[in-house]
Amino acid sequence: MRSFLYKFAMFMQGRYKMDQLNFALISISLALSIINVFPRNIIIYLFELLFLALFAFRFLSKNIYKRGAENRKFLAVWEKTRDFFILHKNKIKEFKTHVYIKCPYCKAQLRVKRINGKHKVRCPRCGESFEKKIHFGVKNK
Numbered sequence: 859m860r861s862f863l864y865k866f867a868m869f870m871q872g873r874y875k876m877d878q879l880n881f882a883l884i885s886i887s888l889a890l891s892i893i894n895v896f897p898r899n900i901i902i903y904l905f906e907l908l909f910l911a912l913f914a915f916r917f918l919s920k921n922i923y924k925r926g927a928e929n930r931k932f933l934a935v936w937e938k939t940r941d942f943f944i945l946h947k948n949k950i951k952e953f954k955t956h957v958y959i960k961c962p963y964c965k966a967q968l969r970v971k972r973i974n975g976k977h978k979v980r981c982p983r984c985g986e987s988f989e990k991k992i993h994f995g996v997k998n999k
């Protein structure tokens with residue numbers, strides 16, 4: 859038993875093992891296998907194997923540098939996607955009270971109170987000012 863563990867440790871030495879991208883790959887593979895318990899769809903099954911194979915390949919890979927670069931790319935896309943959903947969730951949640959507008963100079967998303975009329979907005983990121991007309995807001999009293 860001890861020699862087996864030793865051999866296994868030797869085998870695993872210098873290999874890439876786990877990161878966030880691998881966690882995502884194994885989770886997707888697992889989720890697909892759960893979804894596919896009853897339909898037993900061959901295409902879902904092939905995707906399940908594909909994600910599992912990608913996971914195994916990356917887990918056992920000795921090219922640490924390349925796998926790290928892949929993970930960084932994955933995290934960048936993941937964060938962008940997450941931010942997109944958070945923004946849209948907030949837009950829906952605050953629809954009655956706030957509007958989200960884009961700064962025409964630096965493209966930053968700005969959150970302003972939904973009050974009818976023309977407003978002068980100063981972007982806190984780039985400092986530029988611009989005018990913005992808001993319709994369908996609460997009446998200014």
Ligand SMILES: [Zn+2]
Binds near residue numbers: 962
């Ligand atoms: Zn700006």
